[in-house]
Amino acid sequence: MRNGTSATMAPLSIAMITDFFYPNVGGVENHVYMLSANLIKRGHKVIVITHSHAPDRVGIRWLVPSLKVYYIPFVPIASSATLPNFLTFLPYLRTILIREHIHLIHAHASLSALGHEGILHSHFFGIRTVFTDHSLFGFDDAASILTNKLLAATLRHVDGVICVSHTGRENTVLRGELYDVAEDGETWTIRNHVYVIPNALIPQHFQPGPQSNSDTVTIVVLSRLAYRKGIDLLVAVAPRICKAFPEVRFLIGGDGPKRIDLLQMREKYQLQDRIEMLGPVKHTEARSVLIRGTIFLNTSLTESFGIAILEAACAGLYAVSTRVGGVPEILPEEMISFAEPEEDDVFRAIGEAISIVKGGKHDPILAHNRIRDFYDWEDVTERTEVVYDNVIKLPHTDIWQRIQRTMGLGPFAGPIYTIILIVNCMFFLFLEWWLPRDQMDFVTEDWDPKKFADFVMGEDEHTQVGSTESIP
Incomplete structure (x- = not known):
């Protein structure tokens, strides 16, 4: 189907989480925007959660077609990436996910600290997760080793993984340890929740x-x-x-x-x-x-x-x-x-x-x-919807299952990441007590693309909307 969501899939509320987004320009930034825009056109609600990209770009902005962007006040350190925030990010994320009634988190890029943390925190809310890997990394230098171990820890808790090429899929499977080894110790198979969906462009x-x-x-x-x-x-x-x-x-x-x-x-x-x-x-x-x-x-x-x-x-x-x-x-x-x-x-x-x-x-x-x-964005969006449909149907994993998966990282990394997981869980329970959900304001209405376009233009085509921007 080309118009609206598929007949077997209800509209979802999706949060794209990444360090890499507009106004910075690049392959990941463009991919996140185009995928979000096409999901909105197909009837889904999509928001983007990223960090501040300039002193004056903090808070909520709107992009055509009715894409809501949360710019969290975290400062990047290099190449638009932030340091891991963990406990400081969770209060922001919890408020946004609850207020926006999010069903699914889609994180992007291996070097995105916000994306990794979004996946780590998501299971406290019963939210399903998808991760898209956009890059290739090596295995033999210190930076790659640390990045790969962080990726492996994150992918222990993800419900679906998307890669933009078959070569990228093999790279991500090895780095994220997304394979099962047979009893003979030599045969290994890729787990069935790793998908390949290529990038696309607008030919016009x-x-x-x-x-x-x-x-x-x-x-x-x-x-x-x-x-x-x-x-x-x-x-x-x-x-x-x-x-x-x-x-x-x-x-x-x-x-x-x-x-x-x-x-x-x-x-x-x-x-x-x-x-x-x-x-x-x-x-x-x-x-x-x-x-x-x-x-x-x-x-x-x-x-x-x-x-x-x-x-x-x-x-x-x-x-x-x-x-x-x-x-x-x-x-x-x-x-x-x-x-x-x-x-x-x-x-x-x-x-x-x-x-x-x-x-x-x-x-x-x-x-x-x-x-x-x-290469067509509608086709990419439809294939991504299939991934969403598959992960939404998965059973929820409890904290004990997550601890067992995390301990499987090894005798050194396993206990470290397990401690982080437990501390994170305790802080989440504290937030639930400190700011109960029934005391939070909820978003009761969202703009559809036509309503948003009418608001931007207004009765006068020269009307300026300060918090609304258009990405060509």
Whole structure:
């Protein structure tokens, strides 16, 4: 069904919880907003719980189409992520969940402390939980080890897990210990509550631009300029490409710690007329940058999905990417050239792409039409509803079951997380006594999308609503 919720599923009240949300822009932020907007269109009530992103962005804001956002007054420490709050977050969360009559919590991103805590606290309210993992992580450095153990502790209490690619699913299953080992000690199976639902986009926002008769080949890079995005590879290969192919120009958008390396490379090889640095690019301006190009280049060292590649292909660009993570699952092989994450192979793949686009073997309009048919937010939303329907039907787990699951983390981590769980439970009981539910104000009415739109516009189309914002 395309309109309204499925015939077998009643409308739900859903709380999206994540550290990563607007006004910051990124793949997770866009995913949470688009999924929320489409769930609202299908008849569900959705709110977002995140932290403050600026001194003046605290409290409640509304986004089109009637998406209510709670900005909790917690300050991020790095990359929009907060430190674990535990007992300080629970009073806020308890008030919101009770007032909004929430049925299900959907947490996003492994590095979101709010998401982990939302899952930890949720079972006190009898609320079902879903977690979406958007990234890949390693296993051999201190940061990854700590993150993975935290993820494993959280996923002991989650009812459903969604990954954006099959590679991401394998990574999350190993990191979160979401598998059962057979008696022989060698055979293991993934638990059946781990799902794969890819990302999506709005094809209308990435229409191909007019075709140019110029012989110039423009390679576009839109990325966070950081080590994980393989900017060192770009720094190494760009001068070689410019020397070997005089018709090539680079268009680089984004910001990050590796920006200075790109600027130094451009200065060293005197490529100011061949490499244009755009700086930060808003998501609403991405298409205008993409349609200036012919080839899109991604040099990531790790990538769970790669929404930027999908957007570029939808805008009609031929893609070149390192063969990492879930990237090989995104596009048909005739729309992308792959390279190993090493300088010589990236050079080879770019040369292959240049010959393909100059030879007229890539049709931007056909590429756009194929992406439009492959990736659709309505389809993603329907598949997510199936996950919600499955977890809502699960029986509730009591505190003793949760303690047993937590102790299974191991002789060291198990007792530590169990103590946290017990202290958390005691603090929850204290809050129930300190502020009884029958003394709380409840939200008795919510805006439907049409009512919200009428309120925003008002009788005068120039009416300003200070606490209401629109995300394109």
